[in-house]
Amino acid sequence: MSLQSALIGFLMSKLLRKPMSAQENVVLQTTAVATGTMPLAAGFVGILPALGLLDEKRDGVPPVHLSWIAAVGWSCAVAFFGVFLSPPLRKQVIIEEQLAFPSGTATGQLISVLHQLPPPDTTLRQRRGYNALASADNEDEGVPAQETDALHRSGLGSDMTEVAAVGEQEGWNALSWSFAASGLMTLLAYFFPAVFTIPLFGTYLATEWMWTFTPSLSYIGQGIIMGFPTTLSMNLGMLVGWGILSPISKYSGWAPGPVGDMTVGARGWILWVSLAIMCSDSVVSLIPVVVELFQEKVWRTFRGHSGDDMAPESKEIETEDRLVPMSWVIWGLGGSIVLGTVLVWLVFGDEGIKPWATVIGFVMGGLLSVLGVTLTTTALWGRSVRALGETDLNPVSGLGKISQLFFAWIQPGNIVANIIAGGVAEAGAQQAGDLMQDLKTGHLIRASPRAQFYGQLIGSCLSIVVTTTAYTLYQRAYEIPGPSFPAPTAFVWLGLARLLRDGELPAKSGVFMVLFAILFGFVAAAKTSAVRVGWPYAKWIPSGVAFAIGFLNTPSFSLARLIGGVVEHVYYTRVGRENGGIKLIVIASGFVLGEGVVSVVSLILRTFGVGVVSCWGCGHGMCGGCPAA
Template sequence: MSLQSALLGYLLSLMLRFRISPQENVVLQTTAAATGTMPLAAGFVGILPALGLLEIEKDGSPPVTLSWVGAVGWSCAVAFFGVFLSPPIRKQVIIKEQLRFPSGTATAQLIAVLHDIPPPGSSARRRKGYRALSANEDIDIPDTVNPEEAAASNNDSYDEERETVRQEGWTTLGWSFLASAVMTLTSYFFPIIFNIPLFGTYLATGWLWTFTPSLSYVGQGIIMGFPTALSMNLGMLVGWGILSPMAKYSGWAPGPVGDMTNGARGWILWVSLAIMVSDSVTSLVPVAREIISKGLTTSSGIRLPRTPNPADNLNHDIDAGPQSDEEVETGDRLVPKEWVIWGLGISVILGTVLVWLVFGHEGIKPWATLIGFAMGGLLSILGVRALGETDLNPVSGLGKISQLLFAFIQPGNVVANVIAGGVAEAGAMQAGDLMQDLKTGHLLHASPRAQFYGQLVGSALSIFVTTTAYNLYTRAYPIPGPQFPAPTAYVWLSLARLLRNGQLPEQSANFMFGFALFFCIISAIKTRANRHRVWYAKWIPSGVAFAIGFLNTPSFSLARLVGGVIEYMYHRRWARDGGDIRLIIVASGFVLGEGVISVVSLVLRTFGVGVVSCLGCAPGLCPGCST
């Protein structure tokens, strides 16, 4: 949400009639991003629901449900490790290697447009909204164009985009927010609105083929873009249109389709897991190779051959960063090494103690938690480098690598396996997300120390906000449940159970191997295409997005496809003259509207206010209906 945070911060400053500088806007969105990372980093959408699904017969442990105090303790344990990892990694990947970090660069370009300063890397290129120029577009200004006229044209484009925000920003945001809010509140009282049977009631109730016209989902599809939304829906078609019926009618998954234990949804989950791990590991191979190459070069002067990358010059031009490996900031604007050393030490020791207090000695031993933090530090380097090059942080695969390790360290302990994987994933996720913000700050000359303060403040505040919100939601809704399925919880738990007893659903191993091999090849092709910045790279399916199409029911993917199509058509037909800012505002309003009203719905449910009518609902079709 860095783009949206920067935009909303600017709009708020206009409404409150005080002017913020570009650097202050960088710190604002850094704090907001750190706050928003906590629900994912602390596992409130995966790890904690997974622990609540434990069974003594299958896992040797009863369900683990944390109180508000316990959830705060767990969040404190993992909240700051990734923050203190970011300063030392920053110097390597941003200053020395100058990795692109596409989302961080895009945020810097947006802030530059809003604040009337030249966008980074735009001096010799035309702009295309907030997006960086693609590799297949012209880099140099044609000889027939007067440079002064080109610069004036660019300035006119910036002025037009900025005036769009100043004059229409709140109006556009307000209308999109209102539309999403009304749709969400109406669907609470009439659940059929968000559970429309696409191909009849039979396929909707028996095979989960419904459509949810959520404007928040549409907004998310706009933000993620058409290629990613398309990959997700391709996965949805394969998983729910082919593999799910195949598993059901072959007797491999005899239970109800939506059952995660013996139904088709639980069966295709394993194929999804294999795709995510193979795609993540394959994409990390060139990253690991480069790290090893640099290490050998530093220690012995031996340099492994490096594949020439014709996009190297383009990367430098886009980033517009300093062309040396020396730090450009003064010491008073950097995070002192002593802070980093002490911070890492204290966060690891405190985190280990808190995990032990929350889960007990039988849950995970302190020495195992220390290994989890060490794994998090190592995996963070891989994740950050992958993010810097591809804009994808493969934390799902990284977490599974940690789970595999802990199957040997504490064999048979499902609780320890999930917790240790969560500790490692939290560090990698936080370090990656914060590095995007540090890239934005580097391009706009914001103080790294000020951003560091913002990260600490955001992470600390989010501990209490996230824990309180999660506690309220679990009181009103079952999680996982019909309205909040939390599919990643089953991913964590299923792998932990597999590593404990080694049993896979019938025939799933063959499909796992076949899809894993296929996406190893696809991921290798996509990784190479991305490194060479060829035009068709973005159209090669993303393995992770493809796998997410398996995890979620069709209703989650289809609305995002609508948003992706809108984003694609907008850029093809309308964005050339007006830029992308208006589209960002609309998407932000859609997401914010449903998010705010979902809290209102939570309050209504807490006070016993239910649906008004189940008209159109069939048994088992609408989560909010009792019929």
């Protein structure tokens, strides 16, 4: 959400007596992203719900539910490691290697337009002496094709006058009405839950097979931001998983329980196929990157290269007083590892995870951070072949599986340790990948890296309290996982941990796992090859991870996002990305923010006992807020 944070921050600064500068805008969106990353990095949408799903009879340990103070301790344990990793990673991948970071580049372009600055220099040449406040008649430097594609996917065209006009004149109107519409829809759905649970093909399919539709404007806004190819892959997965495999597993007796049951039902059965697809896609996409990195970093060094390779000139353009001192990094990394290890031990105890395993988790998190940053950035630069580079997402889903496989080997049989240590490793990769995009923006706009570092620390500290409090309140008001918040990632974490411990799979699921793993191994190989040769239709080859997400979530999750993807595709086809692309971003952001803010209001109402007005239309039992559900 770096683009959205920068845009909304700019609009809000217009209410101040002295609007913020471009550099201040960078620090603002850096702080916002650091705040928003914490719920993912600390596992509030996956790891903690997974620990709550443990079954003493099956797993040998009772469910683990953290109190507010324990959740704060866990968040503090993983909140800062990735932040202290960011300065050395910045020096390597942004300054020395000058990798692309498409979202960071797009945000830099947006901020320069909003503040009426010349376009930032995004070429690969050394930028020493570049002045972001140079006169507007400077020659516009060329932007590499891959970065241009990223800017277009973000809705930023070449018509800078139109973009600036929308940002200053129309931005508030578009943001206000989209925010209000989404908020009112959310509030209406709270009092009349049937609004967000519409049976698609009758009550029977809604009740027995979970085929409902959620007309959430937030979901539609997310689909707009994700883009049509990704949402199309999700819905293809949804059709295969819920329309084909789910009935097959049910009527064949392989998943005899209720369809929505994650243990003995069809939903739990297709979860394993989804997991196989994600692992296959991640491994196949990872192999070429590892080979290429070996060739570039290890083999070339072994063969011996003299000249510029032996003593390269530093490309750093910042002065020492604007950089983060290396002593801060060393003490910060050491302190965050020690503090994190102690806090994890205090929260989960010796039976949960051994301190040495937590330390290894942090070390592995550092290694995965480098790998995750490389995977995220080099794909769109054309130097690697990461298929998920099209979506510009930090590939922590695949890296999380790697961490779980590793900890199943070093601490076998301990499901709690597998989930926790994997979460520790994933947290650093999650934070580092997200923060690198912001540091790329700061590099282009010439914001102080030290100021951004402060913003990252402030955002992470604030998010510890905000995220933990919000999660605790949601747990009191809703069942998590449950109808309103299914938390499918939790079942992925727990499912893989159980498989690594027991080696037991639901009936016949192993056969389908192998078949789909092989199929999407070939699909991933084809996609990476198409991306590498620059085939213009590569984006239409299904994404394995997006396809698997369609399995994990109910049809209502994917269908509304497909509408957003279709809107994005039709809008840009008819209007063009250069003629109003930024306005669509504003509207989509308003949709997402409106539901997010008003959902907190709904949470407060539920906490104080204010319930639904009517359960009319909820006879299918799928409405999260009604007693019938």
